[in-house]
Amino acid sequence: MTHPSSKQVARALLGTFSQDEVPSDSKERAFAAFGVAAAVTGISTIATGGASGAAVTASGPAVAMVAKSAATAGAFSVLKAGIAGAVMGVLAVQAADRVTAYSHDAASASHRAATHHPDEPTAPTQRPRGHGLETANPAVPVAPPLMPAPDLREPAGTDPSPAALGPAIPTLSAPVPSSRARSATGAHVGTTASIGNSAFPSLAADEKPAADSNAAPAVSAVRAASATLTGEITRLDRSRAALREGAPARAIRELDGYDAEFANGSLRQEADVLRIEVLVEMGENVRAHTLANAFAHAHPTSGYLAKIRELLARGPKRTAP
């Protein structure tokens, strides 16, 4: 076995900075000490994708397996080969750590994405956006990370060049479409289907089951969906307003409220994009990139990817309080 260079080891060691995740109980204790509501402490797990190693869902098994085997290799090399092995172990574990971190976040986002899956019987009438595009096709390509982790470490690495970011993706000219969404809420599912934006093709096929079913339940389901959507929009609007007013903490709280209230929300992607925007404003680059990569993994064809790239490249517009 050849010894890794000190440069490699140095890099691997620096990579272990990523282990410094704030334990949720530390955070809860601190927040409790200052009288912050417990709900707010959900930020960490939502924004960073959580620390549990068990999160492996449909879209991330390959990644997770790579992580596992690399990690195991690291452990074995530590056992077998003394210091040289330990050093290699450090390297392997470091590699695994990165991949694992990515798979956690991807898993977290894909878990959310799964709530939108057409096969899920839970909320067929709550899918107003065009994101069935990717979930309807099981063979959909997985987008590469928006910003590969190593690039983030270089100051010049925030190059937002589209070539580095996967296939051409339709560009959204507007951010979260709150005003358009608001105008659509009062009507019915057919109308809410246009909430996303006109760049997406109609989802007529997805809406058919609701239209074909028994009339009375359909109407009440439509009303319920409509009411839910109004609530979702209100939450996101409040969060967006808070961000505009330079109060990102409040924006995050509203988003946490959204997550708690609308776990299977129709505006999940909008909420995720908004959270990324807030994190960027907070200067939480690592979390913002992590969430962005998870988003790209879960929604490889989302029209929001262009906006996310723009957010990451742009950096904070205004400073946090």
Place this chain on the structure above:
Amino acid sequence: MPLAKVTPAPAPASMSTDAESEAAPSDSQNERIRSLLVLHFDFVWRSLRRLGVARSSVDDAAQEVFWIAARKLDRIEPGSARAFLFGIAVRLASDVRRRVARSRELSDDALVEAAIDPHADVEVLVDQKRARDLLDVVLETLPLELRTVLMLSEGECLTMAEIASLLGIPSGTVASRLRRAREAFETKVEQLLDAHRAKESAR
């Protein structure tokens, strides 16, 4: 635990001389400190850890930072909260480390042995933890100003401009410190590796 509320002692001398702390905080002050907590707790906690505060002490130190900040709210300029909190964290971290260093005299070598002992647990997480411990060992050898820029760049992925703004120093200074930090870090890693390879081959 109301630890720091009654024991503001670890605060640097320059920060603990205020009398304003006794006044009951207003609602808006409470709201402000909660906002700071929500926005910056993670950053402060990670920074303290990366500035060398032991795992067992980070929680207390992080709360301490915010208790100190709570008494200084009126001094926090708009847009500079993060830098303000980071300043407190840096001072608190060096204070905590000074105290700990007096009670614990472990050589680099012993720590490295502990960190990369090949006969220790095989659990991956433990291995990762050992690698992280080794990182601490190497960081300990860096001067504080180099350690600070290195951890902000490598740990927080901040750009040089962001680091410059956070520390209130010119970008050029950040760049040169970062370069020196990386060189010093690699040199130290090389020394440690050489020493241990020599030891291994002598066995």
